[in-house]
Amino acid sequence: SQELEQSPQSLIVQEGKNLTINCTSSKTLYGLYWYKQKYGEGLIFLMMLQKGGEEKSHEKITAKLDEKKQQSSLHITASQPSHAGIYLCGADNRGAGSYQLTFGKGTKLSVIP
């Protein structure tokens, strides 16, 4: 089965600083999803990457998928307290005939004002 490893597990940054969260897969990714979750709440869809080398941006968040499609990074520029939460990467298992997602354990981001 596919495994996703996220790093770091937690991150504390000063407001205004940039940060990067990584997600590494044990297998080639068919699709890679980034979600944000506030504790005890549902997941908010951020971005989906599918092509090797693909990069997408939404406001101050940029996500990239490497050429080999086994690693993705999420970069936040000039972080704000509103960026605080748990960031989860999810892998699409469609290559195995199903598009259920397997998730990493998440990265907890705290932004200090």
Place this chain on the structure above:
Amino acid sequence: GAVVSQHPSWVICKSGTSVKIECRSLDFQATTMFWYRQFPKQSLMLMATSNEGSKATYEQGVEKDKFLINHASLTLSTLTVTSAHPEDSSFYICSAVLTSGIRETQYFGPGTRLLVL
């Protein structure tokens, strides 16, 4: 964006009772919905795949007789935790798949927190 709701948002019940959780896609139809379970400080674990008009597919280790899933329509899936026990206390999240062309994206509900006493 697509909206998925869950009801109730939280529930407290006595051990041995059954609890039903609803997952609705509010502004789109979803042939497929997923049910996940999340323990504190852990990631989401897929429990089952709910397909409209057919039986749900359960992940290994998930008891289908304990976690009953019904996908009665293209906008509603229900998860019933039967004879709940304290170890069933958890955060249950559903997602609904929105298909647009060749792209399928999962949108998640806000979750239901279950506490079994």
